[in-house]
Amino acid sequence: MxxxxxxxxxxxxxxxxxxxxxxxxxxxxxxxxxxxxxxxxxxxxxxxxxxxxxxxxxxxxxxxxxxxxxxxxxxxxxxxxxxxxxxxxxxxxxxxxxxxxxxxxxxxxxxxxxxxxxxxxxxxxxxxxxxxxxxxxxxxxxxxxxxxxxxxxxxxxxxxxxxxxxxxxxxxxxxxxxxxxxADRRDIFVGDDERFFAAPRTVDGLADLYARHPDATLVAGATDVGLWVTKQMRSLPKIIHLGRVLGMDRVEDAGNAVLIGAAATYDEVAPHMAAIDPDLGEVFRRIGSKHVRSAGTVGGNVANGSPIGDTPPMLIALGAAVELRLGDDSRVLPVESYFIDYGKQDRRPGEFVAGLLVPKLAEDQVFRAYKISKRFDQDISAIMSAFRFTLDGGVITEARVAFGGMAATPKRAAATEAKLVGARPGQAGSWTPALEALAEDFRPIGDMRASAEYRLETARALLAKALVETAGAPTSMTRVVGHREIEATAHG
Missing domain, CATH: 3.10.20.30 (Beta-grasp domain)
Structure with missing residues (x-):
């Protein structure tokens, strides 16, 4: 050490x-x-x-x-x-x-x-x-x-x-x-048992240290925890940094899925997500800034459980799972089951997010994701939406619909999903009941980013847009291209 x-x-x-x-x-x-x-x-x-x-x-x-x-x-x-x-x-x-x-x-x-x-x-x-x-x-x-x-x-x-x-x-x-x-293989521990900065070198070392100090704060990129210190003025006497843990920054193509270590940054994960679907790549491009994407991690975005995190709704719609570890024991659960209530996750004292398993799309599946924010770049979502539809002969046989910013946690829309089964994206009348069912799934609040009414109406519009695009409407008709993008094309 x-x-x-x-x-x-x-x-x-x-x-x-x-x-x-x-x-x-x-x-x-x-x-x-x-x-x-x-x-x-x-x-x-x-x-x-x-x-x-x-x-x-x-x-x-x-x-x-x-x-x-x-x-x-x-x-x-x-x-x-x-x-x-x-x-x-x-x-x-x-x-x-x-x-x-x-x-x-x-x-x-x-x-x-x-x-x-x-x-x-x-x-x-x-x-x-x-x-x-x-x-x-x-x-x-x-x-x-x-x-x-x-x-x-x-x-x-x-x-x-x-x-x-x-x-x-x-x-x-x-x-x-x-x-x-x-780059040695030694653990770092600076301080004493009451106040320290630690950076374990192995997952086993991390598990052992966190089990002994479950009151410590885990830090990967500090793009969230850093603000707890500089803005909330919180005292965090015990810090365990994940950035030196060997293998925890892995991003691995496992055939039908992508394995993501909890310390892998947005920039490291983005190409793999874009390969699953371009919408994933575009949302990743708009997460924070280059500075944030260089340091912040997808694992941290899930672990901290923000109701307005950009990645959880997309992960939920894709059917992703999260791996949790406590001491020598590991367990896996669906990402949507990890979020219990505002600021509360299904994570026991001393247990940490070790990684994520993100399934790729099957040939009969379509994915869409949209981020709504006041500012195009480097802004927090007012609404984050993600949709995965499984189709057979133009009929939806299974749907996964997830939103961020609509509830106290990132959440699936169970009633809406049930109404989408049997609907045809090309026939608006068949999925009108699903639009109405969103009011059963969500009771959004109003805040500085959006009113409750705006959130609910926009959620309906985003679901409709996803269905219209799935039916074959070109994105040039359904997506607004700003002057910034026009200039980028003209001068690129």
Missing amino acids: RDTIRFLRNGRIVELADFGPTETLLDYLRLREGAVGTKEGCNEGDCGACTVAIGTSEGGRMVYRPVNACIQFVGMMDGKEIVTVEDLAEGEDLHPVQAAMVDLHGSQCGFCTPGIVMSLFTLYHADAEPTRRTITDWLAGNLCRCTGYRPIVDAAKAACAGPADDKFSAEAGATTGLLDFL
């Missing part, structure tokens, strides 16, 4: 033992290092002013991802490289991303600029063609109130057009070597 964390800063190994369980990376950088180029804005992972790049060694190559330093705990940085805006320039020579931002007038007040530069730094090092759509997706987590995004996008297109050619690419071999050296 190790009682320190170790990470890379400017090619130097930093070993840290004196840190609190929930000390954020932002506080470490600004208050300890004095690296104040990383700004504190919203302090909840929305504005991107605190963006830093986190480097990992993957298959012998360096991969850089943007994260929100304000909601990442410094203990989670073990075995990684941390790059901030201060690290980019070489003397008086700006990094290509910084130079492009200057040359193309991408900054005015400058407060958001360091975070934007760091997001573009990760794009600069990514294996991605810098189309307008790719750039806007990459920048969706960086808000700028005074410059406007056109010159920023222009700077991204200019700087990221070719292969990476900076000191980081030149030193990639040495950096991967150092990170591989840091």
Whole structure:
């Protein structure tokens, strides 16, 4: 066991033992290092002013991802490289991303600029063609109130057009070597039994530690738990980080299903979901921002049981199962059975979500998913809907309908599903009773995102849209394409 964390800063190994369980990376950088180029804005992972790049060694190559330093705990940085805006320039020579931002007038007040530069730094090092759509997706987590995004996008297109050619690419071999050296197989435990940060290396080690400390808080990407600290001011004296558990980040194609480890991030899972159905890929693209998808996990989205989480309704509609582990014992249950009531899940003290099993679609099945939110990018759902229909000769023989934001938990619409059996998607009259049955399944509440009446009427409209599309209506007639997407097509 190790009682320190170790990470890379400017090619130097930093070993840290004196840190609190929930000390954020932002506080470490600004208050300890004095690296104040990383700004504190919203302090909840929305504005991107605190963006830093986190480097990992993957298959012998360096991969850089943007994260929100304000909601990442410094203990989670073990075995990684941390790059901030201060690290980019070489003397008086700006990094290509910084130079492009200057040359193309991408900054005015400058407060958001360091975070934007760091997001573009990760794009600069990514294996991605810098189309307008790719750039806007990459920048969706960086808000700028005074410059406007056109010159920023222009700077991204200019700087990221070719292969990476900076000191980081030149030193990639040495950096991967150092990170591989840091990737030992020891558990981390910093603190004592009353207050600690722990990062087990094996699933058995995690199970044993959590069984002994069932009052600890499990953290994977901290995109939710981080806000418990920065916004709710909760004291979390015991933190168990899942990010070092070997194999827990696996995403495996098992033939008729996809196996997802509880520590696999949205970005890692997204291609596998898009392969099941394009709607899954599109919803994953709109979950949070690139920063959130780089750190947040599907397992965490399920484990924390939010009634407005984006993935649970889709998983429920697909018939997914969740694996739970307590000590040496494991059990599997349908995802919809995991959610009991608001803030309450079928999870015993010391029991944790180990993974998910997501079935693929059969040849006779159709899937649709729609996210309704006030803002297209990086917004919480007002309604999340998902539908899977099994058809035989144009007749629905089985239906799975699930919604988020309509009840205290993500929930199946049992009465609606029963009314859909025997209906023909091409005959609206046959499924009208199913639309009415939604009022039996749900009694939504009104809040700042949507009124109860809006939610119920929109749920009916989304079910109707899914049926109309299943009947063969082209999505060009049923889905609104915004100016953003038109521009992406025109300039892509």
